[in-house]
Amino acid sequence: MTATGAPASVGDGRRRGKVTVATIARLAGVSAPTVSRVLNGQAGVALSTRRRVEAVLHEHGYQRGDATAQAPLIELVFHALDSLWALEIIQGVEEVARDQKLGVVLTTMQGRLTPGAGWTEQVLSRRPMGVIAVLSDLTAHQQAQLATGSIPLVTLDPTGEPLHDTPSVGAANYSGALVATRHLLELGHRRIGMLCGNLKWPFCRARLDGFRAAMDQAGVPVEADLVRVGPLYVEGAARETAALLRLPEPPTALFATNDLQAHGVYEAARQAGVRIPDDLSVVGFDDLPFTRWAGPPMTTVRQPLKRMGTTAAAMLVALAAGQAPRERRVELTTDLVVRESTAPPPTGKT
Amino acid sequence: MTATGAPASVGDGRRRGKVTVATIARLAGVSAPTVSRVLNGQAGVALSTRRRVEAVLHEHGYQRGDATAQAPLIELVFHALDSLWALEIIQGVEEVARDQKLGVVLTTMQGRLTPGAGWTEQVLSRRPMGVIAVLSDLTAHQQAQLATGSIPLVTLDPTGEPLHDTPSVGAANYSGALVATRHLLELGHRRIGMLCGNLKWPFCRARLDGFRAAMDQAGVPVEADLVRVGPLYVEGAARETAALLRLPEPPTALFATNDLQAHGVYEAARQAGVRIPDDLSVVGFDDLPFTRWAGPPMTTVRQPLKRMGTTAAAMLVALAAGQAPRERRVELTTDLVVRESTAPPPTGKT
DNA sequence: CTGAAAGCGCTTACAG
DNA sequence: CTGAAAGCGCTTACAG
Numbered sequence: 124m125t126a127t128g129a130p131a132s133v134g135d136g137r138r139r140g141k142v143t144v145a146t147i148a149r150l151a152g153v154s155a156p157t158v159s160r161v162l163n164g165q166a167g168v169a170l171s172t173r174r175r176v177e178a179v180l181h182e183h184g185y186q187r188g189d190a191t192a193q194a195p196l197i198e199l200v201f202h203a204l205d206s207l208w209a210l211e212i213i214q215g216v217e218e219v220a221r222d223q224k225l226g227v228v229l230t231t232m233q234g235r236l237t238p239g240a241g242w243t244e245q246v247l248s249r250r251p252m253g254v255i256a257v258l259s260d261l262t263a264h265q266q267a268q269l270a271t272g273s274i275p276l277v278t279l280d281p282t283g284e285p286l287h288d289t290p291s292v293g294a295a296n297y298s299g300a301l302v303a304t305r306h307l308l309e310l311g312h313r314r315i316g317m318l319c320g321n322l323k324w325p326f327c328r329a330r331l332d333g334f335r336a337a338m339d340q341a342g343v344p345v346e347a348d349l350v351r352v353g354p355l356y357v358e359g360a361a362r363e364t365a366a367l368l369r370l371p372e373p374p375t376a377l378f379a380t381n382d383l384q385a386h387g388v389y390e391a392a393r394q395a396g397v398r399i400p401d402d403l404s405v406v407g408f409d410d411l412p413f414t415r416w417a418g419p420p421m422t423t424v425r426q427p428l429k430r431m432g433t434t435a436a437a438m439l440v441a442l443a444a445g446q447a448p449r450e451r452r453v454e455l456t457t458d459l460v461v462r463e464s465t466a467p468p469p470t471g472k473t
Numbered sequence: 474m475t476a477t478g479a480p481a482s483v484g485d486g487r488r489r490g491k492v493t494v495a496t497i498a499r500l501a502g503v504s505a506p507t508v509s510r511v512l513n514g515q516a517g518v519a520l521s522t523r524r525r526v527e528a529v530l531h532e533h534g535y536q537r538g539d540a541t542a543q544a545p546l547i548e549l550v551f552h553a554l555d556s557l558w559a560l561e562i563i564q565g566v567e568e569v570a571r572d573q574k575l576g577v578v579l580t581t582m583q584g585r586l587t588p589g590a591g592w593t594e595q596v597l598s599r600r601p602m603g604v605i606a607v608l609s610d611l612t613a614h615q616q617a618q619l620a621t622g623s624i625p626l627v628t629l630d631p632t633g634e635p636l637h638d639t640p641s642v643g644a645a646n647y648s649g650a651l652v653a654t655r656h657l658l659e660l661g662h663r664r665i666g667m668l669c670g671n672l673k674w675p676f677c678r679a680r681l682d683g684f685r686a687a688m689d690q691a692g693v694p695v696e697a698d699l700v701r702v703g704p705l706y707v708e709g710a711a712r713e714t715a716a717l718l719r720l721p722e723p724p725t726a727l728f729a730t731n732d733l734q735a736h737g738v739y740e741a742a743r744q745a746g747v748r749i750p751d752d753l754s755v756v757g758f759d760d761l762p763f764t765r766w767a768g769p770p771m772t773t774v775r776q777p778l779k780r781m782g783t784t785a786a787a788m789l790v791a792l793a794a795g796q797a798p799r800e801r802r803v804e805l806t807t808d809l810v811v812r813e814s815t816a817p818p819p820t821g822k823t
Numbered sequence: 824c825t826g827a828a829a830g831c832g833c834t835t836a837c838a839g
Numbered sequence: 840c841t842g843a844a845a846g847c848g849c850t851t852a853c854a855g
Contacts, residue, residue: 144848153826154826154827155848155850157826169825172824172825206560207556210559214554217554227578227579227580229563229567245574249544357766386763418739493831493832493833495833504843505832518841519840
């Protein structure tokens with residue numbers, strides 16, 4: 124025991140002398156075999172006893188046996204693994220892991236927003252140093268289970284409420300969208316449309332809000348018809364764009380929530396014989412590598428994805444070392460990268 | 474002990490009764506503490522003793538203590554993590570891992586061909602079910618260390634010699650290249666160039682050989698000037714293409730070793746004012762998602778990347794269960810996907 | 824449902 | 840460099 128009188132919190136406990144089954148048994152007023160049963164989820168323990176033991180276990184951050192320290196592992200959970208977007212984040216996490224001699228266990232949730240049933244059990248049995256959840260959130264129960272195992276959690280672009288005190292990392296989505304929209308306004312565009320993602324996701328919502336703010340500041344009304352919500356992929360965005368281009372008064376510029384959607388805009392424009400940027404300006408978001416090689420090279424908002432990965436991993440390492448996070452929410456800056464997909468609107472169309 | 478008289482091989486041993494430190498000690502004619510010292514790499518064991526103990530350890534596929542079984546983990550090692558190519562393979566591995574309730578530990582080697590120093594130690598201490606090495610190879614020593622730990626290895630697109638008996642998975646590179654080249658020949662092209670990757674890598678070599686075979690069969694000479702070797706990325710390929718287009722007699726078609734290189738061709742063509750496919754036909758290899766959205770959509774050879782991942786993982790699971798692999802080398806078929814980047818050569822240029 | 828006792832697998836500390 | 844002995848942390852099998 125140290126001299127600090129601070130209340131037990133996730134991440135400490137592990138720092139003190141070795142906590143064994145015997146310790147827990149003594150503190151909970153039961154025998155070692157009973158603690159063992161609780162740990163292994165075996166039947167034959169009264170519910171009240173089980174609860175008491177679990178409480179003590181949690182409070183002291185018990186870690187299994189000879190492997191007193193956790194395994195040198197970071198759990199990295201992705202909503203889906205379907206874009207270069209994910210790859211850059213992984214690279215960032217890998218970089219920190221390499222430095223710290225940690226392994227990275229990668230899990231995909233196949234598009235679900237929350238890890239499946241067996242997941243928490245697997246993670247608990249691996250005893251990782253911590254968990255990073257990308258574009259996903261754990262249920263309250265899952266969070267509690269991690270906390271019981273003293274396993275810290277960091278989210279990256281969380282999808283749920285800015286919930287609890289879970290530390291999170293993201294990019295300056297609002298100001299990125301604001302700058303992108305201003306760029307279009309400065310070129311002279313007025314009929315500007317936006318392709319949105321799921322507005323329940325904070326980062327999608329922030330990008331729409333940034334768009335709206337720029338339009339409002341410029342005194343240009345946002346036309347409801349020109350704002351469409353759809354998945355963050357190429358195909359859906361192409362369909363929405365095709366519909367927008369068939370409007371009696373089509374937009375002269377589109378801002379997409381990510382580069383994949385912006386590619387859908389390219390695709391629809393090509394099929395409709397609409398030239399970019401002559402007839403239609405397009406701005407994406409992310410700055411994935413292929414945007415540079417698109418025809419024409421895409422104007423987009425750069426998100427420091429790799430750095431978001433290193434930042435999340437570094438936060439996790441700090442939490443695991445028992446440090447309180449400096450801030451609960453870190454937002455890295457975004458930059459507008461102007462290439463060749465944006466130009467003044469066609470004359471007579473402003 | 475079972476009744477089978479088969480010689481011990483990687484992957485068995487683990488199936489029989491529990492092999493403990495005591496067992497090993499008895500068989501090696503030493504005490505348990507000595508075995509323990511060897512296992513933990515501690516000094517103070519005579520070299521000859523150490524060797525003897527290691528031999529017995531290896532022969533019986535010793536697995537640590539209470540965790541008699543290995544950890545439910547697949548180690549997935551990548552040469553680099555810089556393309557959607559990697560992502561699809563990861564997805565395949567993840568799929569099998571999910572089914573088998575295994576975790577996937579991902580490691581990148583930052584472009585090196587062989588994992589760094591600490592890597593084997595980390596892997597050994599994690600006791601994974603097996604290792605998949607993608608576009609990379611382990612040193613002989615690393616392979617021996619894995620074998621000592623009874624950890625099977627599968628390679629995917631191996632970069633070294635078709636070496637040892639290490640089971641490997643790949644695609645039908647040779648016939649894919651053959652079909653792609655034939656497609657260009659059938660369109661009427663004669664001045665066909667090829668962008669190669671590092672020819673020490675079997676898959677790059679096979680693609681060049683397939684190209685050559687198709688040209689030979691058609692009785693069309695391969696012009697040395699039109700075959701260029703470079704990295705498998707966009708930028709270098711763009712430079713090579715720019716040089717090719719400046720030739721007095723530029724090629725009318727180019728076959729690239731992968732889609733990233735083919736994108737480099739697009740880029741160079743765009744900057745030189747050369748139209749695809751009117752002035753120049755292009756064929757890629759891989760069929761990554763973005764090829765569909767390129768301007769124009771790219772003709773390319775589809776590689777079943779995800780299925781390569783599932784195949785490698787399934788082989789590993791079988792090996793870990795003590796089964797001998799059905800075949801040492803599995804090649805999945807490739808298909809030519811004809812889109813809009815190929816057309817007959819410009820008239821007067823055949 | 825619970826614990827005292829025995830047991831297991833490994834490691835540590837000591838003696839030679 | 841090596842082993843007999845003690846010890847550690849956990850689990851199993853039994854008794855109540």
